[in-house]
Amino acid sequence: MFLTGEDWDRYSEKYARSFVSQNFGPGDKVVVCASYGMNVGASTMTLAAQKMGMTIIPEGKCTFPVRIMKNYQPTGIVGSVFKLIRLARRMEKEGMNPQESSIKRLVAGGESFAEESRAYVEKLWDVPVYNTYGSTEGTMCGECHEKVGLHVPEDMVHLDVYNPQMEDFIADGECGRMVLTTLLSPGDKTGTLLLNYDTEDTTVVVSRDKCPCGRTHMRILNPEREAETAWVMGAPFNRVDIERGVFQTGNMDYLTGEYEAFLYGDEEEVTLRVSMECHDVKNCPQELVQENF
Numbered sequence: 001m002f003l004t005g006e007d008w009d010r011y012s013e014k015y016a017r018s019f020v021s022q023n024f025g026p027g028d029k030v031v032v033c034a035s036y037g038m039n040v041g042a043s044t045m046t047l048a049a050q051k052m053g054m055t056i057i058p059e060g061k062c063t064f065p066v067r068i069m070k071n072y073q074p075t076g077i078v079g080s081v082f083k084l085i086r087l088a089r090r091m092e093k094e095g096m097n098p099q100e101s102s103i104k105r106l107v108a109g110g111e112s113f114a115e116e117s118r119a120y121v122e123k124l125w126d127v128p129v130y131n132t133y134g135s136t137e138g139t140m141c142g143e144c145h146e147k148v149g150l151h152v153p154e155d156m157v158h159l160d161v162y163n164p165q166m167e168d169f170i171a172d173g174e175c176g177r178m179v180l181t182t183l184l185s186p187g188d189k190t191g192t193l194l195l196n197y198d199t200e201d202t203t204v205v206v207s208r209d210k211c212p213c214g215r216t217h218m219r220i221l222n223p224e225r226e227a228e229t230a231w232v233m234g235a236p237f238n239r240v241d242i243e244r245g246v247f248q249t250g251n252m253d254y255l256t257g258e259y260e261a262f263l264y265g266d267e268e269e270v271t272l273r274v275s276m277e278c279h280d281v282k283n284c285p286q287e288l289v290q291e292n293f
Ligand SMILES: [Zn+2]
Pocket: 144, 145, 146, 151, 211, 212, 213, 214, 215
């Protein structure tokens, strides 16, 4: 990816909007668990924080020592759902209750996740978890505090949704492939211009109406990776659907949330095998977990 200085400004603008829409502001201290490197997310998030008067604790990953939580008293963390679960567990092991920490809100990103796993992380930390979707190509959509879809920065990127066969646009409310086009003001420069760029992610346009938060930019559902979608007997399902089964209420008293899934077979017969990790094998009601799943 080629990025000009103006591209960096646009990236940071998108992150700043997203943070503001999640009620972050001056005085907030946010731990960034995304890696600082060729991935532009972490760096441009940090630029966004500068614009907003917010402090960033640039950890780069979520395996930082839990004393950071005590010494710096962060008010937010940006990380993936699974990293946030593991961090909470590490804190508990060291005698800290995540629900009584300085954290006021969490931002989940990096990969798509099930609504059930968000609910679980919210319960674990007792704070709201906001969703973001970003890619190096230049999209960055963030959920506002109303949690009714991710706002698309429509003045910087044009988003179309095509049908899976890539033949035509589909109506709002239907699921299809996200196709992006960069929008620039006259005279603006960009290092990478996207024209009908296929993200290979699928989404649904939730609404183009004004959001209860007051913002007018369109809202989309959390995009899912097309590559993580399998078709069985003519019906599609995604990795997120399996995660939804794992994180069912009643399961998470016994499970860690970690799982692995295998799909094999032929046109006649298909087998889905899912293994789930539990805290304590001896005291895990396996039939109950199986039934919930
Ligand atoms: Zn909104």
